[in-house]
Amino acid sequence: MFKSFKAKLFIIIVFTTLVLSGITIFTLYQIGINTQLETLRKDVIHMAITVSLMINPELHKKVNPDDLVVTELLNNLNRELYDITQVNTDVIYIYTLIQTDDPEKCKFVLASDDYGRKELDPNDTVYDVSNIPVLRNRTAFMEPTATKDTYEDKWGEFITGYAPLKDKNGKVIATVGVDMGKKKIAEFQQNIKR
Numbered sequence: 001m002f003k004s005f006k007a008k009l010f011i012i013i014v015f016t017t018l019v020l021s022g023i024t025i026f027t028l029y030q031i032g033i034n035t036q037l038e039t040l041r042k043d044v045i046h047m048a049i050t051v052s053l054m055i056n057p058e059l060h061k062k063v064n065p066d067d068l069v070v071t072e073l074l075n076n077l078n079r080e081l082y083d084i085t086q087v088n089t090d091v092i093y094i095y096t097l098i099q100t101d102d103p104e105k106c107k108f109v110l111a112s113d114d115y116g117r118k119e120l121d122p123n124d125t126v127y128d129v130s131n132i133p134v135l136r137n138r139t140a141f142m143e144p145t146a147t148k149d150t151y152e153d154k155w156g157e158f159i160t161g162y163a164p165l166k167d168k169n170g171k172v173i174a175t176v177g178v179d180m181g182k183k184k185i186a187e188f189q190q191n192i193k194r
Contacts, residue, residue, distance in 0.1 A: 037159070041146040044161025044178050049144050051084060051094055052163040052176040055110070060165060061173055065098060065109045068120045074110070081112035092158065092181040096165060096174040097127060099141060104130040109174055128153075134162060140175045150182065157182040 055077070063074050070078075081094040093113055097106040106127045114120060129135035131153070134145050140162035147160050158179040165174040 037149070040159055040180060041148075041161070044159060044180050045144045045146050045163070046161070047088070047091065048146075048161035048163035048176050048178040051081070051178060052165045054080065054084075055096070055165055055176065057165055057167040057173055060096065060109065061167065063109050065107050065125070068122060068125070070114065070117050070119055075115065075117075077110050078112060078115040081110055082115035085112045090180055091178055092156065093177070093179040095177050097135070097140075097177060098174045099138065100126070103136055103138070104128060106135055132160075135175075140164070140177075141172050155179075 059073060059077060063071075063077065084094055085091050093111065095111040096109045098109055100107055106129050108114075108125050108127060131151055132147060134140045134147060139145050141164055144161070144163040146162065147158075150157050150159050152158075156179075158181060160180070161178045162175045164172040165176050167173050
């Protein structure tokens with residue numbers, strides 16, 4: 001009887017240890033993923049702030065967002081954004097958005113992927129932001145921020161940082177968006193899994 005009690009006690013201790021170890025590992029994994037995501041959010045916010053300081057707001061105001069023909073000015077501004085994406089391969093797209101009367105729609109003004117185009121696709125100039133709370137509630141036009149988590153649109157899956165673009169009087173004229181792609185996020189998560 002004493003031997004069976006020792007065996008049962010041993011099994012209970014081993015089982016409890018395995019369960020507690022599993023819970024601990026899962027908790028640490030979740031903390032690691034959340035910490036990595038928060039680090040990525042901070043990185044894209046800082047990138048968006050930096051880009052907002054690189055864009056000349058007076059030139060930005062000269063771009064007509066309703067004109068689908070790409071002017072030399074627009075192409076030059078888009079080239080600056082494109083060049084940044086070529087240097088920082090973690091960044092997929094950089095763009096500026098302006099508000100519209102509809103809180104669920106914004107309008108593109110500049111876009112790194114429009115560099116070199118002759119004219120713009122009218123289907124790509126208005127952006128449905130209904131699934132991006134920081135744009136829908138206009139937070140991205142008030143302060144530097146980032147999406148809470150990844151989101152998906154027709155261009156892919158991203159985590160995005162935003163920073164207001166202000167003119168010389170301090171008036172917000174647009175927000176700068178910096179998209180980090182799913183590949184970079186997956187790399188971070190793979191490191192945690194390892």
